[in-house]
Amino acid sequence: MSNVATKVAVVGSGISGAVCASTLARNGVSVAILDSARGPGGRMSQRREITEDGKELLFDHGAPYFTISNPDVLGLIHEWEARGLVAEWKQNFGSFDCIFKQFFDIEKEGLSKKYVGVPGMNSICRALCHEPGVESKFGVGVGKIEWLQAKDLWSLTGLDGQNLGHFNGVVASDKNTCAPRFTSVTGRPTPLGRRALHSFCWLLSHIIFVAFYAS
Numbered sequence: 001m002s003n004v005a006t007k008v009a010v011v012g013s014g015i016s017g018a019v020c021a022s023t024l025a026r027n028g029v030s031v032a033i034l035d036s037a038r039g040p041g042g043r044m045s046q047r048r049e050i051t052e053d054g055k056e057l058l059f060d061h062g063a064p065y066f067t068i069s070n071p072d073v074l075g076l077i078h079e080w081e082a083r084g085l086v087a088e089w090k091q092n093f094g095s096f097d098c099i100f101k102q103f104f105d106i107e108k109e110g111l112s113k114k115y116v117g118v119p120g121m122n123s124i125c126r127a128l129c130h131e132p133g134v135e136s137k138f139g140v141g142v143g144k145i146e147w148l149q150a151k152d153l154w155s156l157t158g159l160d161g162q163n164l165g166h167f168n169g170v171v172a173s174d175k176n177t178c179a180p181r182f183t184s185v186t187g188r189p190t191p192l193g194r195r196a197l198h199s200f201c202w203l204l205s206h207i208i209f210v211a212f213y214a215s
């Protein structure tokens with residue numbers, strides 16, 4: 001990855017990071033998505049298994065579907081529908097009981113329309129991660145996010161110590177990048193440490209302040 005500071009880094013390729021990266025790219029910002037997972041989707045990722053008799057089975061790991069409560073999001077969903085990335089799910093949903101080998105709690109279609117990714121929930125993030133202006137790197141865990149005051153840039157370092165480059169902006173789409181839980185799980189300091197978080201909040205408050213005066 002180049003060190004040229006013309007980019008925004010988006011940490012995480014789940015639905016939040018993927019939509020954010022796509023929106024930035026459509027507005028002329030060059031974006032690099034970095035995700036520690038093998039592929040895009042986060043909690044909307046999909047697993048592929050082959051049965052002993054060679055059948056392919058696809059499992060959505062997280063959200064099986066989504067509904068829309070915010071009318072502003074509807075335009076985006078219609079665009080995804082037109083691109084064949086999502087479709088309305090008109091069948092019932094149910095849970096499969098592995099012990100009794102039967103479906104139970106079959107849910108009738110509710111009032112809200114239910115949408116699913118086509119062919120899987122990860123198709124949305126996969127497509128957004130490959131839009132023009134978005135560079136995606138998988139298997140790259142961000143271990144450190146530092147604000148370089150002298151250079152006016154963010155510096156990202158991988159969990160393995162690799163230099164991931166310098167960026168004008170960083171979007172941390174996963175709260176683990178600054179949550180204490182990161183340390184309890186990994187034994188490492190959070191990527192977005194207290195000092196960087198302070199710089200981040202300081203910058204954010206100034207951006208809001210400038211925006212307030214500009215409006």
Ligand SMILES: Cc1cc2nc3c(=O)[nH]c(=O)nc-3n(C[C@H](O)[C@H](O)[C@H](O)COP(=O)(O)OP(=O)(O)OC[C@H]3O[C@@H](n4cnc5c(N)ncnc54)[C@H](O)[C@@H]3O)c2cc1C
Pocket residue numbers: 011012013014015016017034035036037041042043044061062063064065066067140141142143173174176177191
């Ligand atoms: C079983 C289950 C069922 C669900 N059902 C529904 C449902 O029916 N309807 C619904 O609307 N929602 C549902 N959800 C919730 C929905 O899936 C999530 O709210 C949504 O997918 C979260 O998206 P996100 O982008 O915010 O985070 P995530 O999808 O968690 O993405 C965060 C990404 O950041 C990456 N990352 C984190 N830290 C780092 C780091 N340091 N370096 C690099 N990468 C990093 C992770 O690998 C991950 O890919 C369900 C979730 C689960 C688990």
